[in-house]
Amino acid sequence: MMHMADALISPAVGGTMLATTAGVAAYSIKKLQNELDEKKIPLMGVMGAFVFAAQMINFSIPGTGSSGHLGGGMLLAILLGPYAGFLTMASILLIQALFFGDGGLLAFGCNVFNLGFYTCFIAYPFIYKWFTRKGITSKRIFAGSMASALVALQLGAFSVVLETLLSGKTELPFEKFVLLMQPIHLAIGIVEGLVTAAIITFVWRARPDILEKAANEEAFGNISMKKVLTALSIAVVVVGGLFSWFASANPDGLEWSIEKTAGTAELEAPDGIHETLSEIQSKTALLPDYDFKASENEKTAGQAENAWPAVNAGTSVSGIVGGALTLALAVFTGWVIMLIKRRKIKTTA
Amino acid sequence: MSNMINSLSNMRLLDDLARKETFIHRIHPLIKLLTTVVYLTVVVSFERYEIIGLLPFIFYPILIFAFAELPVAPILKMILLIEPFIIGIGILNPLFDHSKVLFGGIAISKGWVTFLSILIKCSLTVTASILLIATTGMDRFAVALRMLKIPKIFVLQILLTYRYISVLIEEVSRMIRAYSLRAPGQKGLKWSAWGSFAGQILLRTFERAERVYQAMNLRGFTGEYYTGDIAKLSFKDLAYFAAWSLFFIIARIYNIPVLIGSLFTGVI
Amino acid sequence: MSHHKIEVRNLYFSYPDGHKAIKNMSFSIYHGESIGIIGANGAGKSTLLMLLMGVYFPDGGEVLVGDVRVTKKTLPMIRQRLGMVFQDPDDQLFMTTVYEDVAFGPRNYKLEEEDVERRVMQALEKVGIPHLKDRAPYKLSGGEKRSAAIASVLSMQPDVLIMDEPTSGLDPKSRRRVIDLLKSFEHTKIITSHDLDMVLETCKRIIVIKKGEIAADGTAVDILSNEDLLNSCGLELPLSLQKCPVCGTSKGKFGYIHEKIVVDKEAKKELRLTRE
Known part of the structure; x- marks a missing residue:
């Protein structure tokens, strides 16, 4: 699963998601403190480090020549429960953002939500728990891990699409983006499901007590399928409603983007896919209304150019000259400071 | 394997750099975090065709590099490591957006303009995050988090994760080394070995967590995290924050390079 | 001072899987004693x-x-008195x-920050690493890590120090430094180890454990020179008491201990003769 980067989101989207994530995190901390199990703090800390390290273990995917690795969201939810799992995911993502620029501080909320919320609060309680409600067997672990990883990644991928779209930093029709993101994350989801199942099965065989402990903690294990479906459909209605409201309120946002997809290191889409996909899309016209607007946009491309302040002959020349001067000045300033600093060190030494 | 060693040495380098004692390092961690957030927000708030207006923002990383006496090459290498990732992200823009735009008399595809804009924004934001941690360090960053009223228990958990990343990466690389010595020429782990490989490490991680808990518990840990006193904000800190914020906002409102350029080219 | 005494009375303990780890163990440890607890793995x-x-609680005894x-x-009161140094400093x-x-530790006992600082610096000076105070643990050598782990316990100002394998995995110089450090402590000490030479040097009394029971309890010299006892418990004579592999004489590295044993056997003269 990819991480959103700072550069791809707008401050509004980043801020909203940060606030949402902070709310979920605060709730999780409160829940954990009610559990009064101080043992969990070091466990969460060390497990976070484990997932961090385990993400770097590559394994070959048979028959494809490519390699995959663990994401970890589902694993954390299953082993630590939803609240602790969510917080642990958040701390991993924070360290990745700070030390590796992977994701970012502004996109932190988006990333925690995309990778932590769906796994811990949707897929785990409603899907994994449903599969294992009648006790644990290796088949149920497999089915539960697979189904929940698939759903969590689809939701996460769709979130990425929505967040990028609402930020309006890039250009790309929504359908193309969705048609690219969802299938790729189907593949990633399968890998994540397999990986999670493999490791959970191993733990269950060696130390069944660990899984039992995690399973007993949550009371909402025995939820009927009916409730699951209701919850899911409410979520769909809410998301869809928000989405269409935005789409009508902000036609600009229709220039969706796709960039993140190619950033998926695990699976790089060959060029052919784009063409096929756009063909499929033009034939099926998932959302004809948007398609129409998008083409309208192209017609008015001339106007858009005028709307761009830097683009008229006069200012663009001074823009280039000024830009070069700015860069030169910045580099020069840095160089002078370093020179002075070095001289100081020499004279004091 | 090599990515593991790389990440570990990068983390350790940043940790070392954060222990320097320059004027930037001594700025209050909360101020540095807030300054970074303002910087990121302003940079990201530019629209997707902006290029020239973004250039003054390079002053911030350059001044931090210079004042904090950070080595340019290794940090640049870290940033460049992420760059192919960004290029992969942005390269689809020119593929999908062919509408042309006149730029200094040359017609360029708008997709390329967007791509360049994303590239610049990404470089600036990634650099800013890395510079924050390279001049602050995880311990002092934790102080900033606590001042933002983030629950102490969560802060402790983040610190624990940070602490044990190096322990676990070392453990994992030892096991991978042992594996690869017995499986020459194999790229990555064999699929069927993954479960028991990672599972073994996971079980040991659980045991370690148990011992860490005991070590904490034996020294009086009862679920509450007590920390040292937090340094108060000084006038200097506030001035630092105000000065940068002012600069960012001015550079956001006025297109400084265009203004400078007009002075020199005499257009206006 | 009776409150410095540690007493173990008819202790029994089994793990959840049914393994009986401790069977009817009793002993007392008095103030200022240094005790080595030795035994095979498991x-x-x-x-x-x-x-x-008090990490586990006994099934029987106290x-x-x-x-x-x-x-x-x-527990809170007990743990302030007993400080334990773990085998793997990375855990500690x-x-x-x-x-x-x-x-x-001191902060958990809600001391004022000034007192905390004083205690920390005292502890670091005691183990000789005040210059490492701002280091990250991964930057420390094995010996430094061990010293830091000991300091983290000393700052709690315990009366009794309990150490699990304090010299494992150390190079000879670091091992020597830890041994000297241990010898300099006036605390009551309880040390478990397979490094019998270290135990011989730092402890006056030894308790040998075999399959969860006490196999022997006596002075270090008596027990560590008793080859039959040690062999039957999955151990062997400390290297310093073994016969010289080159010349075959039983002159150990620690001549003084050897001499003590020989004095006990009233054969000191003979030893001197063989030496010459």
């Missing part, structure tokens, strides 16, 4: 330490620290700098 040494520290029984209620050094780690 003999029950670590379990015993966990019972002393542990008394001073006149206080180790129970859940008395869980904070991001040495200073934060050494300060962790």
